[in-house]
Amino acid sequence: MNWRVWLPLMLFALFLGVAAYQLTQPKDDVVASGMIGQELPYFELPPAHSDNPGVTTADLRDGKPRLLNIWASWCLPCIAEAPQLEALKEQGVEIVGIAIRDDPEDVAQFLARHGNPYTRIGRDDLSEVQLGIGSSGVPETFVIDGNGVITYQHIGDIRADDLPVLLEKLREAGA
């Protein structure tokens, strides 16, 4: 029999194999920002509550690398990462927060309960800065070098074993 008769079946088996393989792979629904290596968009955010000043692009361009933490008082994983942010602060890392779609009272309550590791907290009611830097959820943490350039994005809450990576990325950014 002509071997070519089997060709369609082999093609079909190949498709089946590829599909079966893909089904066993974990779903990748993380959307990484395309803004890594790019400058922050221009923004001026008012304070999210009374104890911390707001955030402008100029504040992130003073020569000192820092973390930009996108969070919200209504966000559960943000509670989980609060102790890690506190640990980073204790290691001398400056953390600037941006509260997404939040309310000053809720922000104050969250910080009273879970600690306030931030030097500044901007209020982003329309997710404008979040969309501008390519963040697709809370919490996310960006490393900003002293020139206002985004050098690294951490997606999801920060765990204890993420600290060395973040500290290393801050060092690379010039800290």
Next chain:
Amino acid sequence: MRLLAAFLMALVAAPALAQGNAPPAPYAYRQLDDPAQEAAAQELMETLRCLKCQSQSIADSDAPMAGDMRHQVRIRIAAGEQPEEVRAWLMQRYGDYVSYAPVVSARTWPLFALPVVFLLTIAAVLWRRFGKGKA
């Protein structure tokens, strides 16, 4: 394992709690005054993927983040930007993921090339089988 389960449950729970107390963005649920601009915005929103609820377009989703994205689309269209500029702005930030309108790129070209290859193969097979017989 238990930690993983807790984490997965937290992920599922987050969108339910993601309402906050903040009101929606001004143009999340409000149409633009100019019907032509609103039509252009609507058409674009139907082809942009909601980042929080990845199986829906931002036109279909009630997630607050989708509302904020609709607000961005509408104010940018109202400011005179072309729909494709707004799409490019979002794709610069979120990649191919955010757009439902497929583009030919280094990663996606086989999707466009393969059907052509298949059609040519079928044409060649049919030609060999039936085309020659008549000659």
